Amino acid sequence: xxxxxxxxVWMIYLIKNSLGQTxxxxxxxxxxxxxxxxxxxxxxxxxVRYYGYALLFLxxxxxMAYMYxxxxxxxxxxxxxxxxxxxxxxxxxxxxxxxxxxxGLNRQ
Amino acid sequence: MMKYGARKGKMNFFxxxxxxxxxxxxxxFPVPGSDVLRTYQSESLSGQARLTxxxxxxxxxxxxGDMSRAMAGQAAIVYAQMPRPRVLVMAGPEHLxxxxxxxxxxxxxxxxxxxxxxxxxxxxxxxxxxxxxxxWRPETLVNKIEEAGQQQGHMHDHGGHDHxxxxxxxxxxxxxxxxxxxxxxxGHGHHTEHASHDHGHNHGGHDHxxxxHGGHDHxxxxxxxxxxxxxxxxSADGLPMEWSDVQFGPFHPGLPGGLCLSMKLxxxxxxxxxxxxxxxxxxLLASIPxxxxxLPEYLEAVNPMAPVTYRLLAxxxxxxxxSEAGNSALxxxxxxxxxxxxxxxxxxxxxxLAVVLGSDWMRDQAIKHYHRFQNDTGSVPQLSGxxxxxxxxxxxxLKLSVASHGIGETEEHNQGVAGDTHVEHHYEHNADSHSDHxxxxxxxxxxxxxxxxxxxxxxxxxxxxxxxxxEGHEHHHEEHNHSDHQLKDHKQESHExxxxxxxxxxxxxxxxxxxxxEHNHSHEMHQHAGHEHxxxxxHDHxxxDEKEQAIGPGLNQLLGDITGPVARAAGIEKDHRLEEAVxxxxxxxxxxxxxxxxxxxxxxxxxxxxxxxxxxxxxxxDSGSESSQKINIPSIGMGNGIAHIxxxxxxxxxxxxxxxxxxxxxxxxxxxxxxAGLVKPITEQQELADALTAVTSLxxxxxxxxx
Numbered sequence: 008x009x010x011x012x013x014x015x016v017w018m019i020y021l022i023k024n025s026l027g028q029t030x031x032x033x034x035x036x037x038x039x040x041x042x043x044x045x046x047x048x049x050x051x052x053x054x055v056r057y058y059g060y061a062l063l064f065l066x067x068x069x070x071m072a073y074m075y076x077x078x079x080x081x082x083x084x085x086x087x088x089x090x091x092x093x094x095x096x097x098x099x100x101x102x103x104x105x106x107x108x109x110x111g112l113n114r115q
Numbered sequence: 116m117m118k119y120g121a122r123k124g125k126m127n128f129f130x131x132x133x134x135x136x137x138x139x140x141x142x143x144f145p146v147p148g149s150d151v152l153r154t155y156q157s158e159s160l161s162g163q164a165r166l167t168x169x170x171x172x173x174x175x176x177x178x179x180g181d182m183s184r185a186m187a188g189q190a191a192i193v194y195a196q197m198p199r200p201r202v203l204v205m206a207g208p209e210h211l212x213x214x215x216x217x218x219x220x221x222x223x224x225x226x227x228x229x230x231x232x233x234x235x236x237x238x239x240x241x242x243x244x245x246x247x248x249x250x251w252r253p254e255t256l257v258n259k260i261e262e263a264g265q266q267q268g269h270m271h272d273h274g275g276h277d278h279x280x281x282x283x284x285x286x287x288x289x290x291x292x293x294x295x296x297x298x299x300x301x302g303h304g305h306h307t308e309h310a311s312h313d314h315g316h317n318h319g320g321h322d323h324x325x326x327x328h329g330g331h332d333h334x335x336x337x338x339x340x341x342x343x344x345x346x347x348x349x350s351a352d353g354l355p356m357e358w359s360d361v362q363f364g365p366f367h368p369g370l371p372g373g374l375c376l377s378m379k380l381x382x383x384x385x386x387x388x389x390x391x392x393x394x395x396x397x398x399l400l401a402s403i404p405x406x407x408x409x410l411p412e413y414l415e416a417v418n419p420m421a422p423v424t425y426r427l428l429a430x431x432x433x434x435x436x437x438s439e440a441g442n443s444a445l446x447x448x449x450x451x452x453x454x455x456x457x458x459x460x461x462x463x464x465x466x467x468l469a470v471v472l473g474s475d476w477m478r479d480q481a482i483k484h485y486h487r488f489q490n491d492t493g494s495v496p497q498l499s500g501x502x503x504x505x506x507x508x509x510x511x512x513l514k515l516s517v518a519s520h521g522i523g524e525t526e527e528h529n530q531g532v533a534g535d536t537h538v539e540h541h542y543e544h545n546a547d548s549h550s551d552h553x554x555x556x557x558x559x560x561x562x563x564x565x566x567x568x569x570x571x572x573x574x575x576x577x578x579x580x581x582x583x584x585x586e587g588h589e590h591h592h593e594e595h596n597h598s599d600h601q602l603k604d605h606k607q608e609s610h611e612x613x614x615x616x617x618x619x620x621x622x623x624x625x626x627x628x629x630x631x632x633e634h635n636h637s638h639e640m641h642q643h644a645g646h647e648h649x650x651x652x653x654h655d656h657x658x659x660d661e662k663e664q665a666i667g668p669g670l671n672q673l674l675g676d677i678t679g680p681v682a683r684a685a686g687i688e689k690d691h692r693l694e695e696a697v698x699x700x701x702x703x704x705x706x707x708x709x710x711x712x713x714x715x716x717x718x719x720x721x722x723x724x725x726x727x728x729x730x731x732x733x734x735x736x737d738s739g740s741e742s743s744q745k746i747n748i749p750s751i752g753m754g755n756g757i758a759h760i761x762x763x764x765x766x767x768x769x770x771x772x773x774x775x776x777x778x779x780x781x782x783x784x785x786x787x788x789x790x791a792g793l794v795k796p797i798t799e800q801q802e803l804a805d806a807l808t809a810v811t812s813l814x815x816x817x818x819x820x821x822x
Contacts, residue, residue: 025129025130026122026124026130026133027122027123027124027130027244028122028123028124029123030122030123030199030248030249030250031250032195032250032251032252033195033252033256033257033260034192034194034195034196034251034256034260035195035196036260037260037263039170039192039193039196040361040362040363041189041362041363041364041365041366041367041375042189042190042192042193042362042364042365042366043189043192043362043375044192044259044260044263045263045361049359051357051359052344052347052355052356052357053356053357053382054350054354054356054381054382054384055382056352056382056383056384108513
């Protein structure tokens with residue numbers, strides 16, 4: 008294993024050396040975007056606009072919490088429980104589709 | 116030879132093998148963009164090379180055509196970022212500063228890559244390693260990098276200074292509930308003056324003076340969020356956030372090649388955006404040829420995205436100048452030529468839109484049909500099939516209409532009309548009634564008079580009346596079209612057939628009712644197809660409010676100068692083809708829609724493609740050719756020439772003045788300058804992806820913008 012690792016390292020070094028000397032060019036050390044140098048550091052206070060997502064998450068997460076007790080009694084109740092949960096999930100799904108169509112998933 | 120493109124070292128067996136392998140995998144970064152490159156290619160590059168949008172994976176920088184020094188500077192940045200071995204290819208110009216001299220130079224002509232590709236391969240095979248290779252350090256690039264470094268340093272210093280200062284000044288404010296002061300409505304930079312000035316804030320009875328600004332321990336402001344964020348710009352929701360400056364373009368794959376957008380981003384929302392109007396703009400006056408006869412070729416080269424239109428425009432203006440009647444009306448073969456260019460232009464735009472939408476299928480299909488129609492080998496049924504599939508693409512309508520604002524619309528309004536994009540077709544335009552608004556032959560702008568100074572003033576006067584009557588005409592259509600017709604169940608295709616099969620005449624009402632009943636069209640819609648002049652006049656002033664409601668408040672102001680598909684997608688029936696006899700005789704009327712968003716712009720262009728196909732089909736044997744009208748420019752003549760043409764992007768107007776047989780002044784009014792002005796309102800407070808889509812939907816040609 009050690010030999011294989013050393014061999015791989017040696018091979019990579021050999022390939023790197025065989026490609027010739029690298030030339031230091033200033034243009035390669037700075038990020039660019041669409042033909043423009045990026046002057047500003049990307050470290051900044053970024054507005055993620057999470058409110059809509061937070062509300063949606065809360066609504067759906069709390070409703071999904073009902074699935075835990077359902078999972079406990081699922082084997083006892085059987086198919087009826089599956090149907091009940093199917094209806095419940097369908098309502099949730101329709102709510103999500105409605106939110107989507109109303110632009111609720113947009114961050115505006 | 117590849118001094119700045121080769122890797123340093125001697126060529127040996129292994130390197131030659133590597134170089135040969137690299138030469139088989141050509142990865143081209145086209146400058147200014149793949150849409151410009153396509154206009155010179157009769158078929159796609161499939162298999163021969165790959166186009167890339169990332170300079171880090173390209174090994175060929177391909178410069179297509181001449182460009183401004185500013186844009187060459189941007190191309191130099193791309194070149195500097197490319198890994199070696201790299202080849203610089205220029206098609207057209209022999210040298211562009213600050214780029215190095217090209218490794219391969221080819222003439223800019225159709226299918227130039229066919230000859231260029233083998234040469235590029237040979238270069239990569241034989242010259243990928245060179246002892247003479249040097250690092251490329253152009254002065255301009257080094258300066259730019261230093262400037263960028265200084266900006267970074269300055270920002271860090273400034274930030275540090277600010278924070279300390281803020282702590283000092285605002286120590287006493289910490290106890291307040293600043294959120295209750297409605298800070299987003301006021302200038303936050305003035306907090307230091309609270310003690311002595313009444314700012315008009317709703318401070319709710321806080322006694323600022325009593326807080327003793329001077330007596331506090333200044334250290335208590337340290338790390339105060341209020342103090343730290345006081346100078347930051349406010350988002351729409353009032354939160355203080357930092358905005359980032361980003362540039363999209365001039366080589367962005369989802370924007371027209373050469374178009375550069377400068378944006379301020381608040382998170383992923385666009386706070387401000389504008390199109391850089393000085394990047395591609397050429398100084399028309401500086402390089403204009405003296406010889407008027409050279410104008411068609413000159414203008415053809417000015418805009419690579421609509422060469423036929425611009426060449427014809429110049430020819431028509433010259434005809435207008437030289438002929439006695441001043442008649443520069445289009446002939447049928449010329450109209451066919453223009454419609455062919457409209458089809459390819461819209462398909463080229465669709466390929467760019469597909470990139471920004473992330474649909475490889477749409478992009479590939481659009482490119483395929485683009486090349487076929489460019490070569491006159493296009494299949495109409497196949498293109499129609501493609502258009503139908505695009506219209507039915509799942510989620511596309513929702514994405515383009517709900518998410519994208521219309522011009523001058525509020526968000527509420529936009530959502531309200533999002534699903535109501537109606538595309539109207541009026542194929543049987545009533546030429547008789549329409550001629551009431553149109554210019555007659557004698558009214559044609561004819562301001563020149565060879566060798567007679569003083570006639571110019573008269574010419575300008577007649578031009579003024581020409582424009583006035585034109586605008587009046589447009590207005591009629593606009594009012595009639597969009598305030599009166601409430602289209603709810605409009606189905607485009609059935610409507611097309613109906614209109615094509617049954618030319619309408621006034622008084623043919625019973626027939627119209629019958630057909631509209633069958634096809635589920637409204638009665639009002641049908642009447643519109645007849646363009647009854649009396650109705651136009653009647654609704655001219657009476658329905659302005661209705662129209663405003665229908666297409667959004669403030670629209671008139673913003674869309675005042677806009678022509679072409681963008682205006683027609685907002686329900687404004689501006690189209691210079693309505694003035695052309697050749698279109699009137701064909702019973703042609705423009706396609707319009709009322710959505711005023713990216714979706715309606717897409718629909719209008721797709722329907723215009725189909726409409727152009729039908730127009731060409733109707734023209735039959737006239738496969739498209741330029742006019743053979745004699746143009747006579749006397750060596751001592753003086754006067755003006757003018758021509759208008761409806762380009763794929765809107766109405767283009769060329770005016771020039773000839774003095775002693777030489778071009779003295781040229782004025783070119785193109786639609787893209789006005790479209791670029793829409794970038795700011797159309798992107799404001801939009802998500803970045805939606806903003807880019809909206810800008811792409813405008814189809815701005817940066818080559819038309821003259822600084």
